[in-house]
Amino acid sequence: MTEGFEALLQRVRAGDQSAAAELVRTYRPALMRVIRVRLANPRLRQLHGESDVFQSVMGSFFVRAALGQYDLRTPEDLARLLAVMVRNKVAEKARRRDVVRDAEPLDEPASAPAAPDPGPSPSRVVAMRELAAQARSRLSPELMAIVLLRDEQLGWNEIAERVGGSPDALRKRLTRAVDDIATALGVEDPHG
Numbered sequence: 001m002t003e004g005f006e007a008l009l010q011r012v013r014a015g016d017q018s019a020a021a022e023l024v025r026t027y028r029p030a031l032m033r034v035i036r037v038r039l040a041n042p043r044l045r046q047l048h049g050e051s052d053v054f055q056s057v058m059g060s061f062f063v064r065a066a067l068g069q070y071d072l073r074t075p076e077d078l079a080r081l082l083a084v085m086v087r088n089k090v091a092e093k094a095r096r097r098d099v100v101r102d103a104e105p106l107d108e109p110a111s112a113p114a115a116p117d118p119g120p121s122p123s124r125v126v127a128m129r130e131l132a133a134q135a136r137s138r139l140s141p142e143l144m145a146i147v148l149l150r151d152e153q154l155g156w157n158e159i160a161e162r163v164g165g166s167p168d169a170l171r172k173r174l175t176r177a178v179d180d181i182a183t184a185l186g187v188e189d190p191h192g
Helices: 003-013 017-038 042-047 050-066 075-097 122-137 141-151 156-163 167-184
Strands: none
Touching: 003 017, 003 050, 003 075, 017 050, 017 075, 017 122, 042 075, 050 075, 050 122, 050 167, 122 167, 141 156, 141 167, 156 167
């Protein structure tokens, strides 16, 4: 892991607003390209704008990162993760709305260019950071201890040695809690 990338992720996990803004600035252009490709269906694009998908992906990322769910070693790992999150979010939205077979007419022609997305405002970055803080506050003390060890970049084997239990069981327990918290905070669809 590069020193700069590692430090940025540590700051994001700790809820540092400037780190969150830097991460958003760095990854936004590439992520918006992925979103535009995934929102190729005009009906889907009309119902779920690029900015909505972006905010949903970043909200989910910040919550899950704050809770220690991801093992990211390189900037490329993060870019791939965010692209997969976009794919999953768009597929989830398409399934829920059954957009492809929806017979309602479009309000705008399919060839109309998408309005430029101004990107996340400082208030949205703050909201994402606050979401991550809310997520951490919902953890039990035992799970928070695991998250703090993840913050120290410890692997699951090392965490299991310190707190007891098997690495897989601890990882799965944290994943289930993160899923529940993300759903409760509204960054994940409970049915998707």
